[in-house]
Amino acid sequence: MGSSSEERTEIAFFDLETTIPSRAGQGYAILEFGAILVCPRNLVELSSYSTLIKPAERYAVTVASVRCNGITRDAVSIAPTFLEVADKIFDLLHGRIWAGHNIVKFDCVRIREAFAEISRPAPEPKGTIDTLTLLTQTFGRRAGNMKMASLATYFGLGQQSHRSLDDVRMNLEVLKDCAAVLFLESSLPDIFTNSSWLSPNGTARNRSNGKASLEETNQNNRQVDVNMQERPMAESSGMFSIPIASEGSSGHAGFLAPDEVSIPYLRASYVPFYRSQRIQLFHRDVPLQLYSSGLKVRYGVNSKFLDQAGRPRLSIVVDMPPILCHVLDASDLVSQKLIMDSGSSSDWRPLVNRRNGSNSPTVRLNIPLLANGDIDIYETEIYQKEASGNAQRLVFTRFDLGELDSLFLPGTLVEAYFSLDVYDYQQYAGVRLVAKKLIINSR
Template identity: 50%
Template sequence: MEEGEGSSSAMVGEELEIVFFDVETSMPWGPGERRTLLEFGAILLCPRQLVEVARPFVTLVRPTDLGVVTEALERKGITRDALEYAPPFCDIADNIHDVLHGRIWAGHNIDLFDSKIIREAFAEIGRSPPEPKWMIDTLPLLTQTFGRRAGNMKMANLADYFHLGPQIHRSLDDVRMNLDVLKCCSTVLFLEENFPEVLGGFLEPNDISLEFIQVSVSLSSCLDKRNITSSLRTNSHSYQFERSFCIRHNDSPLQLRCIGLRVHYGVHPNYQDSEGRPKLSIVVDIPENLRELLEFCDEITEITSQKFGSTSTWCHVIKEYGNRPTVRLNIPTTVSGDDATYPTEIYLKEASGNIRKKDFSKVDVAELEFLFLPGDMVDAFFSVELYDYKNAGIRLVAKKLVVHCR
């Protein structure tokens, strides 16, 4: 008898609980063939404390045809011998209904997969399926909030990202792994939100949801100041105010981190600003995900800038060199009296993995030239800002650069 199998009385309570559940099924052999439910597992949680409030419920389900059991299922422990002595779905339908009905359902991809399998199983025996009070599908939830830091957002990749071990592909194990992943993601998001000065608030391109990017426009005059959030649907305005723009993601200024960018062009010593100070930057090749993100930012920022009265020629942030998309990372200088220094933090990453900060007492263009040579690799942490002088466009300002030592 498996843990909690055949009885769900311990899981029936008066309060509204969250039930995390997962199913294991057969693999369809061809188009049109349906999956067969082979295992169901669930845990019942207090939504305030995320602790289990009852015994877990897990059971194998005997299929009509044991021929659906493959070698892959056998390796996971869902064997023909075990299934032969498991109850058919009609014998445990009441238990599963009691576990699920009227509660908050939670799981990874349950909206499109697990809940569909449950509904089909009830339909096959001519019974109405259980209905959720609410549904929490962690696949779209974490894709939207945590982003694709772990890759394609499959449970196995998320678990590997947090070093939680391999996914077992058994219902109860996967349910508990799902809860652990959700806790880890929530903790990271909580820390990033509350300690941006420590964690930096830098996101990788795959962390970004384009629908949450917007351009905040601050309009000010001697009489008033107002903030307007603009998108592609913003109506045209003709205010003659001083404008300042901020590109935001989820209401925070957009800051990105990209690891392992290849330097295309290093620091050029002859560029100067209007005050005669060195105008320093490097040009790096960029991956496709960063290209798509910056092209989107470029488009909405150009449209917003024009709607708010800019007549400057727009300069696109991405340039093609030899069919390679590149961007310029600006290294600003700050002046205090007669001294100029870099606000950009520059680090050296040794082959051993050790990282040490490079200290500059003053601006040294020659030393920067040597640090950033074509072909070198650099980890870049930068902000995405807008400028509008004679020309307008997006400027990428390096906040931290980690140079991989040759």
């Protein structure tokens, strides 16, 4: 491992486990570093290294942090400090190709921060392979989201342990499996593409108006259905396994209308999430997702807030019918109870906004952006329904605030399919509605 950077042809797959900030302004502290050196010619593991790391502040290891990766204060109390292992980490990484899942926005940043804290120059990569970006662009959304746990479940590799060396090896196996599938598909594209979901943006586009036809949209949906029948997602054997969502009587697969929800069967539970755990809302042991029609836009697209990647946090505000308010209030209550029982001191932000009067409650629907290479696109599917009742999916080549704002004018009626995402971040907690699909009714 001590060869010069010119000779360093190995790929350094690495991963960090860190604390979870519990207050505003608090940074991440590295608790574990793990890396394997891989031969780029045959992807054979040549050597490995992992170590726990003692943080500068012992109390940075919180309950939430332990719940995420299982690394306790006692475990790191006798571990070396980052300063004591900095030379080893520098030698492993410097001048090599770096690889890992979401390393550009997380692991690489934490490494540079850690070296800056000890006033040492950080290692520099010869090149970087972020498998999150790579697989998003090439493998698409056929395995659901692109988190490592979801990909590992899709390929039957077991449950993600959230320990550095295990996660690094899992990352490499996922990469091999994705490459094998893509290689096979490329050999017989006319056959495989009829039963594979190849891309999150695979809908054909009419060049004259930028919209996909309803026939094309239905064809895409049929391809998704075929793929799910041929290869159902494997369930992990751990205590956090999630059942496959069922179809409500309303006919919207995986999404329940408010009148289909029985409040006593609502519950909240911690489930594994990339680099941490999160709270998931369930209805009759199935992840809760809702559908509602006739929602009137109160305020158009808001873009004044930014996410951690510097992208706008897009959202619209809609009026809430009473039956949907009832379900959202109950979801709010069970989520808040679990977070408070876990010892969180975060301020709870109610989901339904009643500041404009109890007779006109509103809620915010978030429209997330997804990085597709250097271009940001909408993760939410957006459709437009004509007066005839026919709907067409709108396909956008990139994020355009003005274009989006013109679609969601105040007073516009929309049908919304959305998930309920519970968050506890930087001393604020609550439930966020994330739009999966929006259907705009023409006025």
